[in-house]
Amino acid sequence: MRLEIKDLSVHYGKIEAIKGISIVVNQGEIVTLIGANGAGKTTTLKTISGLRKVSRGAILFDGQDISKVPAYERVDLGISQAPEGRGIFPGMSVLENLEMGKFNRKDRRSEMKEDLNRVYDLFPRLKERSGQAGGTLSGGEQQMLAIGRALMARPKVLLLDEPSMGLAPMMIANIFQIITTINTELGTTILLVEQNAQQALQRAHRAYVLETGKIVKEAKASDLLNDPEVRAAYLGTGAGTGH
């Protein structure tokens, strides 16, 4: 698996929201894309999933340009997304939500049990609540459901959009722990978009910093954690002040 975004531009009407960015995600990595609100992080993920149109550049998945492939076929290729704001189906039960995750897979019947068990092992809470309507879950549980549902499709690369958004600190730690587990134990490659740069940089191997539609930095995540500019802009601690 190799996901390569090459010189990608995306427009909203006449406004260029993404201005020629290039990102590489290699097999087995956690790559994070950090940046402020409105920098274009969510747009980037939506474009990889096919929800936004590419106006220039290419999205290469295992060497093939998929930028013209319809969104609903990209799941089959191995790209799954847990969207911003969870995007679960509120009127469906937890189990139905999970089943939707592999809606289109050819072997969905034979794989269903195994995949459900895998998700339930990661998130025992979802098993307890399998009959409950998705809309009645807490924010943290909904996030678990969104990630679990994306995993049902056996993705080669998992796109996570702000999984920590709106969660209590305990739950944030929990979710980030699970992201590492998914990467190390299931071997799933992850592209993580986050505003919580501290946590994201601690979990990721490599990182990109996005500012108003452009990549301004690209480095090993651990290096960015110590980068004075990044610390000042995204970690809430000025250069040289230590904490």
Added chain:
Amino acid sequence: MNFSVVTSQFASLVLQGVALGLIYSLIALGYTMVYGVLRLINFANSEVFMVGTFTVLFIQVTVLGHAVTREPMHGWPLILALALSLIAAMGVCALLAMLVEVVAYRRLRAKGANRLASLISAIGVSIFLSESWRIFTDSRPHAGPRLLEKWSFGEFHGANFRIDTMMAIFASLIIYMVLLRFVNGSRLGKAIRAVSMSEENSLLMGINLNRVVTLTFAIGGLTTGAAAFFYITIYENTVFNVGFNLGIAAFTAAILGGIGNLRGAFFGGLALGLTEQFASAIIGSQWKAVTVFIVLVFVLLIKPSGIFGEAVQQTRT
């Protein structure tokens, strides 16, 4: 005003109201299915109904050669003739609804057009269909043949349990229950529900949106076609603008129950049918439409989302 009819004809009014109400419900399901996934009022649904009624006449008079003046049929030929007209009406209506979607809405959706553009397109298709039919039929009402002899199972406090009324009631209930099971239990039904909750998130599940939309129009056409068959069986005539009155009533029923909601369409139709029957009996049939809309306005004032309406994010069946 004549309130004595409420007691003297109560059972009869209820029976007639339920039969008419269920026909409304079937058409209302057509509106509500489409609204659920696209948030679009498919105004052409009333003309789909109209074409359905003419399909029944075409099958019975032209294909089966049963002239309006001929005696009713019996036994197996009768059952086969009824089944054929029902299936033909449902099939033609489903095909027409799918065609309307492709011609009038699909490109607008692909271009991300304003919902108002789709609404105007819907009204345009509706006028196109009814006015073309006016020309084909010389604006004349067409009588349907009586295939089914209208014998009665018996009377109960003045209510006449006629075969055509009972058939419409039972068949509508069966269709409604099959549809509920399909939408709640089947894989494609779940896809419809998923799209009604969120288009973007459905795409992320690998759901082909256009296919779900086509399927939804087809299902709306099937229930509307069934309504057309029962309408002809009971009332035995149709005209190019039959869809207007029935369509407005069914649309009202869908709103009354909470549009986008299957249960809402079902009970909204029943409530409307009963209201109409009682209002006609009490204050005269010329006031029927007025009463219906007064009821609608009151429901909307008290509960704008309709009887079973929920917040849109929680649209359920």
